[in-house]
Amino acid sequence: MSLAQEILELKRSQRAVVLAHNYQSPEIQDLADYVGDSLGLSQQAAATDAEVIAFCGVHFMGETAKILCPQKIVVLPDAAAGCSLSDSCPADKLAAYLDEHRERNFYVVAYINCSAAVKALCDVICTSGNAQRIVSRIPRDREILFIPDRNLGSWILESDPTRLMTLWPGGCHVHERFTPAAIQRAAAQHPATKILVHPECDAAVRALGDIVCSTEKMIAYCRDSEAKEFILVTEPAMLHRMRSEVPGKTFFAAPTDDAPCSECEYMKYNTLEKLRDCLRDLSPQITLTEDLRARAETPVRRMLEWSQL
Numbered sequence: 001m002s003l004a005q006e007i008l009e010l011k012r013s014q015r016a017v018v019l020a021h022n023y024q025s026p027e028i029q030d031l032a033d034y035v036g037d038s039l040g041l042s043q044q045a046a047a048t049d050a051e052v053i054a055f056c057g058v059h060f061m062g063e064t065a066k067i068l069c070p071q072k073i074v075v076l077p078d079a080a081a082g083c084s085l086s087d088s089c090p091a092d093k094l095a096a097y098l099d100e101h102r103e104r105n106f107y108v109v110a111y112i113n114c115s116a117a118v119k120a121l122c123d124v125i126c127t128s129g130n131a132q133r134i135v136s137r138i139p140r141d142r143e144i145l146f147i148p149d150r151n152l153g154s155w156i157l158e159s160d161p162t163r164l165m166t167l168w169p170g171g172c173h174v175h176e177r178f179t180p181a182a183i184q185r186a187a188a189q190h191p192a193t194k195i196l197v198h199p200e201c202d203a204a205v206r207a208l209g210d211i212v213c214s215t216e217k218m219i220a221y222c223r224d225s226e227a228k229e230f231i232l233v234t235e236p237a238m239l240h241r242m243r244s245e246v247p248g249k250t251f252f253a254a255p256t257d258d259a260p261c262s263e264c265e266y267m268k269y270n271t272l273e274k275l276r277d278c279l280r281d282l283s284p285q286i287t288l289t290e291d292l293r294a295r296a297e298t299p300v301r302r303m304l305e306w307s308q309l
């Protein structure tokens, strides 16, 4: 039996669903039941009736699935698949900061790229697909603390500059590698292309984009656009879905100053072999204490509710 056949057979016998982020390798995406952005993945996790969720992404994504589905087994192909952005805001530092600034009565908004322990300290979660909508629901007289991504936070502020918002100084090393000079060089080689930028990039790079949006919205934009060529300023695995779902158009991964693209090494920890093994062994699993899970669930549920309104 091929590895792919083994995985399909294990999915059936374990009553498992495979959820994969858009940055997973093409062979994993091709075997997944659902491929999408962080918002779509959390909605899928909340809705599935499978008994096992095999989460092909990074650790905080698996945790989010477990927060929403405590009765289900959530496995990751590689438990070491972390996230530099999540690591830039440890729960103890956030707790100390909130304690020190108690008088400011922050409304804490967390980008979903953070640990369950951090989510448990927050009022609401957002993703790059719903960030503006979520922030628009917060009473205007409350000062917002936005964690952990200063770039996503500053993007929200660009669309609503009068918001009172303090930004946590965190970032994603994959998106912060892009520079205006590298993007301008790529644009000069393909003058008719549209440039799509992920909001985790810094403001000078975002300013070069025809659109700034989540990975999922990038697909809709390219499908609906009359343009024929696109530069994607994000992780290069995005090219796989673009090429299969938007045929007849040409896509380029954006370069950095010293590399042809910017890969997320953590996303690539997952392999087909590890996916097969986690489905077979039901390990490694995400486990959370019920107290932590329940505290983290409140802001995640609030996000799901607000993103439907």
Ligand code: 13P
Binding pocket: 022, 036, 037, 038, 039, 113, 127, 128, 129, 172, 200, 213, 214, 215, 216
């Ligand atoms: P989205 O897919 O939600 O846009 O997020 C990108 C990302 O960096 C996930 O880690």
Ligand code: SF4
Binding pocket: 058, 082, 083, 084, 085, 086, 113, 172, 173, 174, 175, 235, 264, 265, 266, 267
């Ligand atoms: Fe984290 Fe950045 Fe990798 Fe996304 S691309 S998982 S934010 S390190």
